[in-house]
Amino acid sequence: MSEEQGLTVKKSGNFSEWYTQVISKAELADIRYNVKGFLVHRPWSVKIMKNMYSLLERELEAKGHEPVWFPSVIPESFFEKESEHAEGFKAEVFWITEGGSDGKKFEERLALRPTSETAMYTMFALWIQGWKDLPMKMYQSCQVWRYEGKATRPFIRGREFFWIEAHDVFATEREALAQVKEDMETTENIVHKMFCLPFLFLVRPKHDTFAGAVNTFAADSVMPDGKIIQLPSTHMLGQNFSKAFDIKFLDENEKKTHAWQTCYGPAVWRIFGAVVAMHGDDKGLVIPPAISAIDAVIVPIMFEKDRKEVSEKCEAVKKSLEKVGLRATIDARDNYTPGWKYNYWELKGAPVRIEIGPRDVKAKKVVLVRRDTGEKTSVDEKNAAEEVRKILEGTQKSIMEKADGFFQKNIRDASHFNEMKKLLDDKGGLIRTNWCDKQSCADDIKEKAQADIRGTLFGKTEKIFNKCVVCGKEAKSVVYVGRAY
Amino acid sequence: MSEEQGLTVKKSGNFSEWYTQVISKAELADIRYNVKGFLVHRPWSVKIMKNMYSLLERELEAKGHEPVWFPSVIPESFFEKESEHAEGFKAEVFWITEGGSDGKKFEERLALRPTSETAMYTMFALWIQGWKDLPMKMYQSCQVWRYEGKATRPFIRGREFFWIEAHDVFATEREALAQVKEDMETTENIVHKMFCLPFLFLVRPKHDTFAGAVNTFAADSVMPDGKIIQLPSTHMLGQNFSKAFDIKFLDENEKKTHAWQTCYGPAVWRIFGAVVAMHGDDKGLVIPPAISAIDAVIVPIMFEKDRKEVSEKCEAVKKSLEKVGLRATIDARDNYTPGWKYNYWELKGAPVRIEIGPRDVKAKKVVLVRRDTGEKTSVDEKNAAEEVRKILEGTQKSIMEKADGFFQKNIRDASHFNEMKKLLDDKGGLIRTNWCDKQSCADDIKEKAQADIRGTLFGKTEKIFNKCVVCGKEAKSVVYVGRAY
Structure with a gap:
């Protein structure tokens, strides 16, 4: 690339x-x-x-x-x-x-x-x-x-x-x-x-x-x-x-x-x-399949002598995907190499790449590459649509789990002001702490920690675990503090 | 109403x-x-x-x-x-x-x-x-x-x-x-x-x-x-x-x-x-099914004693329509009579009305009313979806034919200015006539007939059939004249 x-x-x-x-x-x-x-x-x-x-x-x-x-x-x-x-x-x-x-x-x-x-x-x-x-x-x-x-x-x-x-x-x-x-x-x-x-x-x-x-x-x-x-x-x-x-x-x-x-x-x-x-990752976009612009891109790998058989198979695989409601596109551009196209579609976050070359035609196989993990598998062409669907389901699930895991790790407790500020300076995220409900303490957080009180959890009263993080007086609620866009 | x-x-x-x-x-x-x-x-x-x-x-x-x-x-x-x-x-x-x-x-x-x-x-x-x-x-x-x-x-x-x-x-x-x-x-x-x-x-x-x-x-x-x-x-x-x-x-x-x-x-x-x-017609909107907001409205006809069986059948019919991709809604509002609802949905242009009363429940029938013609038929409930689809196809076709017929009738030929003006005054429409291509004659049409030269037919040179409708000199093209919004 x-x-x-x-x-x-x-x-x-x-x-x-x-x-x-x-x-x-x-x-x-x-x-x-x-x-x-x-x-x-x-x-x-x-x-x-x-x-x-x-x-x-x-x-x-x-x-x-x-x-x-x-x-x-x-x-x-x-x-x-x-x-x-x-x-x-x-x-x-x-x-x-x-x-x-x-x-x-x-x-x-x-x-x-x-x-x-x-x-x-x-x-x-x-x-x-x-x-x-x-x-x-x-x-x-x-x-x-x-x-x-x-x-x-x-x-x-x-x-x-x-x-x-x-x-x-x-x-x-x-x-x-x-x-x-x-x-x-x-x-x-x-x-x-x-x-x-x-x-x-x-x-x-x-x-x-x-x-x-x-x-x-x-x-x-x-x-x-x-x-x-x-x-x-x-x-x-x-x-x-x-x-x-x-x-x-x-x-x-x-x-x-x-x-x-x-x-x-x-x-x-x-x-x-x-x-x-x-x-997204270092290669570009990673888009949940539920909202992706396409499900799969098909990249033909061919020299002039293989053009007819490879192109025909690309079309056939595209049709088999569309038949079950999957949205596929063939990148048939002549002016770019397969390698350039792989990078292009990784950058764009196409969830699945399907590689088809002359050897795949002979073996009645296709190669599937999953965008979020890079995992590569060769499957029977007759199972292509089913296998693509499985990859899409797996991708949707694992993008969510990864994001959930990141989010959970970035909600942290702090009891004292300096501890809170240090956590914010280190990694940001949402800091769970205690507040006396006074505006002056919110102002102090703004001024001295460059952060905002984002609020209390909706629909649940959380148990107060310390005094107000700013003034040290009786806390009235558990709040989340963070630095926002 | x-x-x-x-x-x-x-x-x-x-x-x-x-x-x-x-x-x-x-x-x-x-x-x-x-x-x-x-x-x-x-x-x-x-x-x-x-x-x-x-x-x-x-x-x-x-x-x-x-x-x-x-x-x-x-x-x-x-x-x-x-x-x-x-x-x-x-x-x-x-x-x-x-x-x-x-x-x-x-x-x-x-x-x-x-x-x-x-x-x-x-x-x-x-x-x-x-x-x-x-x-x-x-x-x-x-x-x-x-x-x-x-x-x-x-x-x-x-x-x-x-x-x-x-x-x-x-x-x-x-x-x-x-x-x-x-x-x-x-x-x-x-x-x-x-x-x-x-x-x-x-x-x-x-x-x-x-x-x-x-x-x-x-x-x-x-x-x-x-x-x-x-x-x-x-x-x-x-x-x-x-x-x-x-x-x-x-x-x-x-x-x-x-x-x-x-x-x-x-x-x-x-x-x-x-x-x-x-x-549209004197009852309200008529919308081609291809773009209608819904395909059919189901109107229950019931007294309190029939409520359960009629409501259940309405739901069952709605499901049978949705199963084949048709979009149906039940007008279950208590505060309005069936007659009021008929008028309401005719005004809104719902392509098909389905009436379901206690007698229909017993006879395993439903009554279908087609919006554009008012045609009323009683069909077996098991065929409801199929019959609705037929009515929708018929409606789409006949709305188009009716509009096409009207349009054809409103393209008329005129060779002379007064004839053209009379046709415009009478019924408007597009008047097919001959023009010398001079701006001054177009201006005269604007001024004296309050109409515009809309242009020549795309992709086809029509045969000139008289002199310029304004100046009487050699015509260069067949044009369409009309009064526009």
Whole structure:
């Protein structure tokens, strides 16, 4: 492999440079568009993200959500209806102020949506009249824009990114709280089981709650560099927005009541970044078969004299795979050697490579190479599809187990501040410790350990095992601390 | 049916009001968002448009296109690189001029993309180096924004709409011209065969060519009110953009050459509007089964004493349909009568209704009602899935035949100006006539008949049958004239 083709750093040696190289060399995205934080997404990443969208959408629809497409612009007056929300987001808004060629300003500025609460809830107020209209559960797959001040990074932090936002309305607080649990299950079923990203579902401390929400619940994972990444989060909005937007319904006793709301935001774009970062290796991408763009690539090995028989067999094997629903492609490019193609498809993370040469034709065999382990086997051609399927199942399982193992190793206990800081400095990860619930101690962690209190475990009260890690006074809860992207 | 639930006008009596009512009452979209030209898309339209997207994307990918996602903002300097293009679009651009809360202006304005040539071709220049990189065929499914001056109308003309844009680059002019033909085939395979919208594929006259293109080819259809609607169009860009954006490649003789380009834009949002307008009837939507959100709705008819047996049978029938890949839903809502539900699902255009009552349970029968014809049959429950499939096939076929018949009737010949104008005033449609190719005569048609020359038939030179319809001098071509949306 030429140096230009492959990765020139090891993932364990320089993770940051490895990530930059894999984004570019596996042709996931191009950063040369020259507008800060706006990425050009190339086919290989789009295909995988489309699969991720499909799985999330199917799960959301199975759980009663319906798809909608809302305008991507929000008039400033809608945007400001919920004051905490407006306060929290206004520094991050791109404003459209004029249209056409005469340079005339609009009477009212339009926000390019940074999130859609204020767009959607304006309409929800019109759609919801009686208790029969509830629950109402909707989602949209879309992009959002944030005038982000922090450094941007492909698929991690951008000024334009792709996500799903689900917005749910209920008659009672009890149902809204049950939705938080359902969202956690959705995250488990899809983000963990399909995308192979383990997480803790945490209740964020009050000072780190979504602007306008009562409570924020978020799935935190640990990246290979020890940094924390927030995957989907759910916000319990209580009646804050329903009061600001006047979302009321006539209940069964003919009484007008404000509705209860939640929203859930799996950021597909960022989760894709986590998939790339978490599972990749020194050869390039490793993609869980559940979301891979293809299942297998077939590489012919031939001289001119073998061309006909090898090509025919490649086609036959491709057909046998497609017959059972597997997606295969033949890399028949003449201008590249088989070796170059092996490296190319390893870089791209094709889960299985099938090598077919003249000797295989004669022996009625094919060679299968498994991407994540490099394991190579020769199997009877008539069993190719079945064997590929077994490899895919094994790959999905072992990518998940590897990620789970890494995650478990990176949740560690600390009782004292210096111990916590040392663990963070050494390897990062999530540090389990005790907190008195005072903001001043959270501020100290921020200032003196450059870390955040990510929250308490959702749905489980953990037993306090020491005094507050900062002030040494009585602790009120067991919390997880980490340094985040 | 209460007046509020159903349509209160006939399609043939007042098409415009019928269209407005069906958009609202079938819950396709809500126009009350209060930003001109920006529509709120409700679940029923989104589900159908998602199916339309899938079919178009599959066809484009089968023909070698790869998906990409480009930034939705374009710096003003990129936008202005191709001068005719900039000239043609600058009156239609929404400009982002500031971000955040300090009101500080950006150094360079960002256009919200009205179309993506200038975004994509900036990157194509980096990606294309040698002949091996060609052809390059890419598409993106996205929304675009146009600061539209004309009156907006849901799904027909808006300031934000959803489409696909495919952008292709070739080494030779010959290949680019072949792409125009391939795009016409894509339109035939999907827009005609699946969406049941007939069209003529026309070469637009020079004065009506896309800004920056050498030639524009477009599929024109006729709406029920006789107005012409442009469905997908393909633009032959020649080397205009490749020169402006410096898209060059080293050919097989090591010579630097500018590439040849085409682009193709099926506007899913507008095509959906044409589907609604074309196929609907006085009861509401009629949707081709190939893109319908569901195949069949099951309506239980029961009193409390029959509830268990009827509900169980509904579930069993639903399962038997799903087993063969049909998508069925049970309308089990307690608060509505069966009659109300019949009207509801007719309004929504569910292709088949399955009625199940206690007598059907006893007789092991189900009643099937076909949406487009109203035909009602009682069939053995064990054949339900098979019979539903037959009805769906019949429906798809007859929706297409009906639309084709209407379209054929609305293409008429005229030799003289007054005859042409009378036909346009009477019923609209496409008028086939003769033209001398002079701009002044086209202007006269515009001014005196309020109509446009839509172009000549693609791929076929039609025999001139009279003098120019305007000036009476020698005609150069047979053209189609119509009044468009």
